[in-house]
Amino acid sequence: MRLGGTIALPVLLLFGLAGDAQTARPRAAAQASAEQRAAQAMEQAKANGPALYAFLRAMPKGGDLHNHITGAVYAETYVEWAVENNLCVDRASLGLTTPPCGDGQVAAAQAAGDTVLYREMIDAWSMRGAGRDGKSGHDHFFDTFLKFNAAVEGHMGLALAEAAQRAADGNVTYLELMSTPDNAQSIGFGSKIGWNDDFATMRQKMLAGGMQDLVTAARKNLDAWDAQKAQALKCGTQNATTGCAVTIRHIYPALRAFTREQVFAQLLLAFELAKQDPRMVAVNMVQPEDWRVPMGDFRLHMRMIDFLKKQYPSVHITLHAGELAPGLVPPEGLRFHIRESIEVGKAERIGHGVAIMYEDNPRQLLAEMAKRNIMVEVCLTSNDGILGVKGREHPLSQYLAAGVPVALATDDEGVSRGEMTREYQKAVEEQGLSYPTLKSMARTSIEHAFLKGASLWSDAKRFTVTGACAKDKPTNPAISVGCQKFLDASEKAREQWRVEKKFAEFEAGF
Numbered sequence: 001m002r003l004g005g006t007i008a009l010p011v012l013l014l015f016g017l018a019g020d021a022q023t024a025r026p027r028a029a030a031q032a033s034a035e036q037r038a039a040q041a042m043e044q045a046k047a048n049g050p051a052l053y054a055f056l057r058a059m060p061k062g063g064d065l066h067n068h069i070t071g072a073v074y075a076e077t078y079v080e081w082a083v084e085n086n087l088c089v090d091r092a093s094l095g096l097t098t099p100p101c102g103d104g105q106v107a108a109a110q111a112a113g114d115t116v117l118y119r120e121m122i123d124a125w126s127m128r129g130a131g132r133d134g135k136s137g138h139d140h141f142f143d144t145f146l147k148f149n150a151a152v153e154g155h156m157g158l159a160l161a162e163a164a165q166r167a168a169d170g171n172v173t174y175l176e177l178m179s180t181p182d183n184a185q186s187i188g189f190g191s192k193i194g195w196n197d198d199f200a201t202m203r204q205k206m207l208a209g210g211m212q213d214l215v216t217a218a219r220k221n222l223d224a225w226d227a228q229k230a231q232a233l234k235c236g237t238q239n240a241t242t243g244c245a246v247t248i249r250h251i252y253p254a255l256r257a258f259t260r261e262q263v264f265a266q267l268l269l270a271f272e273l274a275k276q277d278p279r280m281v282a283v284n285m286v287q288p289e290d291w292r293v294p295m296g297d298f299r300l301h302m303r304m305i306d307f308l309k310k311q312y313p314s315v316h317i318t319l320h321a322g323e324l325a326p327g328l329v330p331p332e333g334l335r336f337h338i339r340e341s342i343e344v345g346k347a348e349r350i351g352h353g354v355a356i357m358y359e360d361n362p363r364q365l366l367a368e369m370a371k372r373n374i375m376v377e378v379c380l381t382s383n384d385g386i387l388g389v390k391g392r393e394h395p396l397s398q399y400l401a402a403g404v405p406v407a408l409a410t411d412d413e414g415v416s417r418g419e420m421t422r423e424y425q426k427a428v429e430e431q432g433l434s435y436p437t438l439k440s441m442a443r444t445s446i447e448h449a450f451l452k453g454a455s456l457w458s459d460a461k462r463f464t465v466t467g468a469c470a471k472d473k474p475t476n477p478a479i480s481v482g483c484q485k486f487l488d489a490s491e492k493a494r495e496q497w498r499v500e501k502k503f504a505e506f507e508a509g510f
Contacts, residue, residue, distance in 0.1 A: 034507035039435035041510045046428065056424040060502035062442035063174035063449050063495075064167060064409050064420055065318070066351050066377035068253070068286070070145065070152055071412025072163040072177070075125035079118065081151040081158075082108035089117065094124035096150040126415050127385050137385045138328070142288060144415050156181075156221070157228020165233065165243035166413070170421045171502065174449055174495055175246060178253040178284060181218040181225070182269060187258055189214060190265025199264070199307040206268055215272050222250070222279055247495060249450065250279050251318065253286040256294040256301055263297070264304055271312040281450035282316035283308075284351070289320065289337060290329045298337060302344040309346045316450040318377070319347040322355035325387040334358035339365055342374055349375045349448060351409075354383050356395045366402035375405040375448040380426040381418040382411035391430045400437070403461075407445035439503065446496050453490025456497060466493075474501035475508075 032040065038059075045055040082089070087108045088101035101107055111118040123129025125148045130140045152159065160177070167175055193209050196202040230236065235244035252270035254263060270283040285301060287294060294301075305317060321341035324334055334355045341347040342365075350369075353376045359365050369376075376399055384390040399406050408423040410416070427433045427441075440463070447460045458466040465472075468486035472479040474497055479487075487494050 034504070034510065035436065035439070037510040038507040042428070042435045049425075049429070052428060053421060053425055056428070056438075057170055057421040058506060059171060059424070059438070060442060060499055060506055061170065061172045061420050061424065062407070062445035062499050063176065064172050065176045065349065065407060065445055065449060066379060066409030066411055067163065067175060067177050068412050069156070069159050069163060069177040069179045070149070071415045072166075072410070073152075073159050074162070074414040074417075075122045075128075075148065077158075077162060077414075078125055078148040078151045079108065079111055079121055081155045082148070083112070084155075085151060085153060087150055089121065091117075093147070094120055095147040098150065126417055128417055130385060137388060138288070138290075141386050141412075141415060155228075157225040157230075158232050160225055160229040160248060161232035161243060162414075164229065164246040164248060165241055166419060167246045168242035170419055172420050173246060173498055173502070174446060174451075175248045176251050176281065176450065177248060178251045178286065179225075180253065181221040181250070181273075181280075182214050183221070184255070184266075185214055185217070186265045186269040187255070187262045189269075190262035191259070193261060193265065195259070195261040195264075199304065202261070202264060203268060203308075203311070206265060207272075211265075211268060211272060214269055215276060218269070218273055219277050222277065248279075249281045251282045251284050251450075252280055253284045255287050256285045256289075256297070257287045257291050258293070260297065260300065263301060267301075267304055267308055271308045271315050274315040275312050278452075282318050284318050284320065286320055289323055290333070295329060295333055299340060299344070302340045305345045317345065317347050318349035318351060318450075319345050320351040321345075321347065321353060322350065322359070323352035323383075323387070324355040324358075325389050326358065328387070331358075335360045342369065342372070347374065349377055351377045352379060352383065353377075353399070354387060354389055354395060357398060362398075363402075366398065366404060369399075370403040370405075373405060375407060375444065377409045378406050379409050379411035380423055380430065381413075381416045384426075385416055390426075394431065396427075396431050405444045405448060405460075407441050407448065409445075442499065442503075443496070446492065446499055449492065449495065451492035451495060453492045453494075454486070455490075456493040456500070469493075469497070473504070474498075475504045 042055055045051040082096055086099055087096045088099055088105040089096060089108050090105050092104055097105060111121055123132060125144050127141060130137045133140060163175060163177060193206050233241045233243045252273060254266035254270055256263060267283065274280045274283060289295065309317060319341040322338040335358060338350060338353055338356055338359055341350060356362055356366065378396055383394060396406065408427060410418055410420055410423060413419050424438060427438065443463055447455060447457065456466060456469065458464050469483035472483045487497055
């Protein structure tokens with residue numbers, strides 16, 4: 001039985017919430033609102049981890065706005081793709097290489113019958129093996145990508161399918177996936193054009209030197225990925241899986257550890273692609289902030305984005321910033337990334353933001369983020385595994401107290417061996433969050449999604465429905481003409497309405 005929609009008695013038994021309630025439900029509970037009854041059910045489920053997981057899996061979660069597509073795929077899937085691509089595995093590094101297999105290498109297909117090799121590959125390609133290789137969680141995590149990256153070729157649509165189906169299974173209805181549909185060709189392109197301290201001149205040289213060809217190729221790749229995903233999930237057929245209903249948009253992640261001209265070329269491609277293709281909704285920058293080039297060129301990169309934002313004002317920006325912890329960099333390295341990303345890089349959302357309290361004047365910065373409505377993409381599992389930051393050391397409580405909008409995200413659920421339901425469970429068990437707070441975060445995820453159109457909320461802090469739909473109910477199939485017209489005109493409002501319908505159905509089961 002799937003966990004979704006109205007929750008019947010068998011599901012209540014699964015949560016451990018039935019029992020005496022069938023014969024003597026307290027009067028106060030009977031008079032409580034649907035949301036309050038769901039909150040009470042979650043409080044009871046907290047007594048048992050698996051019961052809490054079951055409750056949270058069934059709970060609507062809105063969107064996952066911080067998800068790297070290659071990191072979203074589980075290592076077990078990459079082993080299958082490595083076999084399909086006839087790749088070799090280096091027994092020492094456990095990295096993939098192209099055939100013929102050399103000394104110390106074996107065919108990836110050998111993992112099918114070699115349990116030790118298979119186990120070692122899964123451990124090396126995910127956080128399941130963190131700590132066993134003598135590396136920090138930070139280094140083990142970032143080293144995984146180079147090991148399995150060759151298996152991705154030819155499978156990007158299948159990666160989208162895996163991410164979409166896992167989202168659907170966990171009641172996530174919207175995904176923004178960080179992906180590079182140009183296959184990072186912009187890096188080599190930047191090297192060819194070279195550096196110029198004048199951003200305007202460099203942009204013109206790149207536009208005149210073939211940038212549009214990269215954009216065209218990237219759009220064709222997106223088409224191919226979509227077709228492969230649709231085929232894998234059987235979309236448009238009677239056997240379509242629930243993953244087909246998950247809305248997907250893309251964010252271009254420029255790699256920040258490259259040369260100045262290579263970074264600029266990636267960013268320019270990202271802005272051009274987002275301008276021309278509605279599937280690419282925003283620009284980001286990735287790779288560890290503590291590496292030498294990202295740390296040294298951070299302010300330069302923000303100036304690049306500031307310049308390009310002026311040329312492409314409609315393109316959205318979300319930036320990894322503050323994915324740092326004391327000791328990873330010198331103290332002064334913790335003090336400016338979030339502020340620079342907001343004030344210079346024009347970030348509308350911040351990814352991670354773990355180092356917020358180490359920034360210069362953090363209270364003022366928190367107040368500024370709240371005033372400017374800048375959301376934080378909170379990745380609890382990732383922050384624990386990579387930075388060792390969790391529980392009371394995590395700044396989530398500081399963001400909430402300051403009124404900064406926040407939403408939970410998976411980051412790299414495959415590498416981290418996680419999923420959105422586990423993020424919600426960690427938020428309850430480690431951060432002490434209540435059901436209403438979780439519900440607010442789910443709504444916030446869609447409110448801050450880079451979707452076109454007006455919001456369903458006239459007040460997104462109190463979640464007051466806008467006038468056009470104020471008298472309508474998401475569970476009523478016959479809505480007013482005015483509300484239908486409003487929803488038809490707004491992608492964002494339609495996604496929000498869908499989440500509200502799911503919440504109404506979910507809470508009605510209690």
